[in-house]
Structures are given as C-alpha cells and as structure tokens.
Amino acid sequence: MGEKLYLVRFVQRHAEFRLAEFEALCKLFDIKYKAHTEYTDLSPFWIVSFRSEDDIRKILSRSFLIKCVLEHYACSEQSLDHLAELVKDIPQDVFEVYRNDTFKFVIDTFATSMSGKEKIDTIEKFAYLPFDGDIDLKNPKNTFHVIIDNRHTIEKEPRAFYFGRWIGDGNREFIDIYNVKKRKYIGTTTMDAELSLIMSNMALVKKGSLVYDPFVGTVTSSCFGSYSFGSDIDGRQIRGKDGSMFNDSHLIEKSLKSNIAQYKLQNRILGTVVCDITQHPFRPDGFRFDAIITDPPYGVRAGAKKIMMKEGGFFKNTEDGKSFYPATIPYELPDVIYDLLNFSSVYLEIGGRLVYWLPVIDDEEENDLKEPPNHPCFDMISKCPQIFGGWRRILVTMEKKCDPESIDFNIKKDHLVEPFRNRFFTKMKLNSEA
Ligand SMILES: C[S@@+](CC[C@H](N)C(=O)[O-])C[C@H]1O[C@@H](n2cnc3c(N)ncnc32)[C@H](O)[C@@H]1O
Structure with a gap:
C-alpha cells in the first residue's frame, strides 16, 4: 500500500478559522503535511497525509476545531454500497492486524440523520471485514467510522461516503473547563x-x-x-x-x-x-x-x-x-x-x-x-x-x-x-x- 492517508474531520463551527488553526498547530509542532483534497470552508472533511501518527496526535492535543482524525481507507461519491465495494477491494491484510481486537462501528452523519435501523443496516454492509474480536461499545481497541456527508442538500454537491479508523479526537473537552x-x-x-x-x-x-x-x-x-x-x-x-x-x-x-x-x-x-x-x-x-x-x-x-x-x-x-x-x-x-x-x-x-x-x-x-x-x-x-x-x-x-x-x-x-x-x-x- 502507498502513503497512508488521513481524514481530518473538523467540527462544523467557526469554519473560517479551521485551516488557520490547523496551520498554526503544524507550525507550532513543526509538522509537515500534504493535502490530498482541496480544503474548503464549506466541508468539514479533508484528506491529508502526515509523516507520522505522532504528528496527528500532537495536533489533536491542541486543536479546538478538529472533531477527530481517521485513518482514511476509502471514499465514494456514489453510495454506501459503492463505499462497501471500495473497502472490499482494499487488500484485506490491512484489516487482518485488527482481527482479534475489540472494536465498534460509529456512523457519523453530516447534514442528514439516520434511524437506528438505518445505522445497523449500514454497519451490516461491512460485515465481510475480518473482525473476530468482541464488539465493545465503551472501550474498544479500534473504532471504525462510516461517514455520510450529505452536503449536497446545502450546496448541490454530490454525497460523499467515507470509511476510516479512528485515530483520536481534538481537544474540545478543554473548552468546557473555561466555559x-x-x-x-x-x-x-x-x-x-x-x-x-x-x-x-x-x-x-x-x-x-x-x-x-x-x-x-x-x-x-x-x-x-x-x-x-x-x-x-x-x-x-x-x-x-x-x-x-x-x-x-x-x-x-x-x-x-x-x-x-x-x-x-x-x-x-x-x-x-x-x-x-x-x-x-x-x-x-x-x-x-x-x-x-x-x-x-x-x-x-x-x-x-x-x-x-x-x-x-x-x-x-x-x-x-x-x-x-x-x-x-x-x-x-x-x-x-x-x-x-x-x-x-x-x-x-x-x-x-x-x-x-x-x-x-x-x-x-x-x-x-x-x-x-x-x-x-x-x-x-x-x-x-x-x-x-x-x-x-x-x-x-x-x-x-x-x-x-x-x-x-x-x-x-x-x-x-x-x-x-x-x-x-x-x-x-x-x-x-x-
Ligand atoms: C473588548 S474589551 C476586552 C475584553 C476582554 N478580552 C475580556 O474578556 O474581558 C476592551 C478593554 O479595553 C480597555 N481599554 C479601553 N481603552 C484602553 C486603553 N487606552 N488602554 C488600555 N485598555 C483600554 C477597556 O477598559 C476594556 O476592558
């Protein structure tokens, strides 16, 4: 597999500040990154590569405008079924390392919502993945995110569907201390x-x-x-x-x-x-x-x-x-x-x-x-x-x-x-x- 890609999932707040905060933190920690999609204030999703996961954790430790970062596996602009197909095409040894770990799935929707049943149906589409470990909703070793970006309802862009592994959350909890x-x-x-x-x-x-x-x-x-x-x-x-x-x-x-x-x-x-x-x-x-x-x-x-x-x-x-x-x-x-x-x-x-x-x-x-x-x-x-x-x-x-x-x-x-x-x-x- 080539260079690892990461999906930066920003919060949908202060959109005009997100890139500037991200760049400030890269400067603070001397972190180099490469953008693989064009950043736009209109979308909270951005695909980027970093030199190491350590770099991502440094950024997350200080970011108030990043919700989380995922290891990015696939993105479809067609449908959830298409996303599931794309993930199936990834050499499955990528997922083998997680076979025996506890895990959970998170369905993250942007500009839309899903019923409990729709969420379960969505998770079922990835049932072929080689995860034999127990499902642990509280403290899983690995969390896999399926993201449904329904921005087209706002700005007539196609839907996007992402699949990734959670690396970490930003530092938004810190804000509450100073509320x-x-x-x-x-x-x-x-x-x-x-x-x-x-x-x-x-x-x-x-x-x-x-x-x-x-x-x-x-x-x-x-x-x-x-x-x-x-x-x-x-x-x-x-x-x-x-x-x-x-x-x-x-x-x-x-x-x-x-x-x-x-x-x-x-x-x-x-x-x-x-x-x-x-x-x-x-x-x-x-x-x-x-x-x-x-x-x-x-x-x-x-x-x-x-x-x-x-x-x-x-x-x-x-x-x-x-x-x-x-x-x-x-x-x-x-x-x-x-x-x-x-x-x-x-x-x-x-x-x-x-x-x-x-x-x-x-x-x-x-x-x-x-x-x-x-x-x-x-x-x-x-x-x-x-x-x-x-x-x-x-x-x-x-x-x-x-x-x-x-x-x-x-x-x-x-x-x-x-x-x-x-x-x-x-x-x-x-x-x-x-
Ligand atoms: C927008 S407020 C700052 C609010 C502050 N960030 C806070 O969270 O409370 C601007 C402040 O500038 C002060 N100020 C006005 N003229 C000043 C001057 N010539 N020198 C120093 N402070 C001044 C005002 O008393 C006021 O407290």
Missing part, C-alpha cells in the same frame, strides 16, 4: 472560551511563552504552560466592578483574581496593571513578549479612551474634590490599532505573534476596506472572519519578522492605517448615525 457560563466573574465584553483558546493556538502559545494582553478586561488567559500578563485602563474591570457578593457572610470575590483562582492559574499569571496602553510602563531595552493576544476596545460595548491633557489640566477632579483622575479623551479604533501594531513591533520577539480582533462593516461595494492593515515589521499570517449581521470581526494573526528601524515609533501613520481610517471608519460612523 464562560461557569466562570465566577464576567463582564459585558468577556471573550468566549472557545475563541480565546483558538487565539492562543493562532499565537503559537506553548510552555514557557510570555504572553501579554494590553486590553485585558476581565480575563487573562494563560494556558498550555504559558505565563501571562495583562493591563487595562479601567481598574474596575480587573478588580471587579460591583461584582463581589456575600454568601453566608463569606465574601465571594468576583474579579479577575477570582477567575485566576478558579482555574488554579496563580503560578502562571505574572500580574496585571492598570494602565493606558499609550502610557504603558515598558521600556524598549528590556524583555520581549512571545505573543500579544488581545481584543481591543472598539467602542461598542467597552468605550475606548486614552489619557490626554485637556483644557484645564491633566487631572480630572471628582465632585467631592478629594480624588483626582487623569483626564481622558476618546480613543479612535484606527489609533488603537496603529498603537497596537507599533507597540507589538517593538515589544514582541522576532517570530512572535500578534493576534487581535478587528471589527469591520460588511459592504458589498467596498471589499478592499475589509483588509486589516499591514505593518513593515510583520508578515500577515491569517485573517479569519467571524460573521454577524451586517458586520464581522476579523481575527488577525501577524508574525513579527524584524525590529522597527527605530524604537522611536517613527513608522508613518499614513502608511499603516490612514486609508483604512479615512474611508472605512467614516462609513462605520455613517452607519451608526443612520
């Missing part, structure tokens, strides 16, 4: 756990990585053995605004700190500081971050602001005259992105990744305006859209390739964001006023 519904403290802009974890994959986070979130809000994610650090201009987000409550006279703390305790990440979180990213405490001759992962403020639910001298002084007095706060002005999204890219160009290691969300309005006529800005110090790695009604937010992944020529942030602003700002954000504003 926002079970989290002690959340805010109005708290990032969904699945997307946060996907962001960490895109950023190639691994054991020992130093990760920074400059707009940390209510959560700083530190997973896969990384260390993380966060900051936010609004200390209430970090400390827990009106969040704490009493239960049987015990204080139940609701803050970023209580989230860290909930996930037992105390030894992984380096700390948080309250600061405006435009007045941050870092100095360029110091350390570098391995990754910057963030959800910047775009003014819809969390107002973006930055500290700025106003008429009458730098500090804002409270009504009682006892406290003084720095005065702030609105912080426009193009400026946020510009500052984020420039900050990252200095404070990321070369090869380090910046992963951030960029919101854009959908407009058929002005597709070019949906392009996230480039930066001379970065390669653009992926731009994955999450689509909502009338707008989308793009998960942008960039990799630093060189240091800026000067640490003086002297990259021309026009070069980065101006076209985007002038044309796109005018439109965004017009839409919000309409």
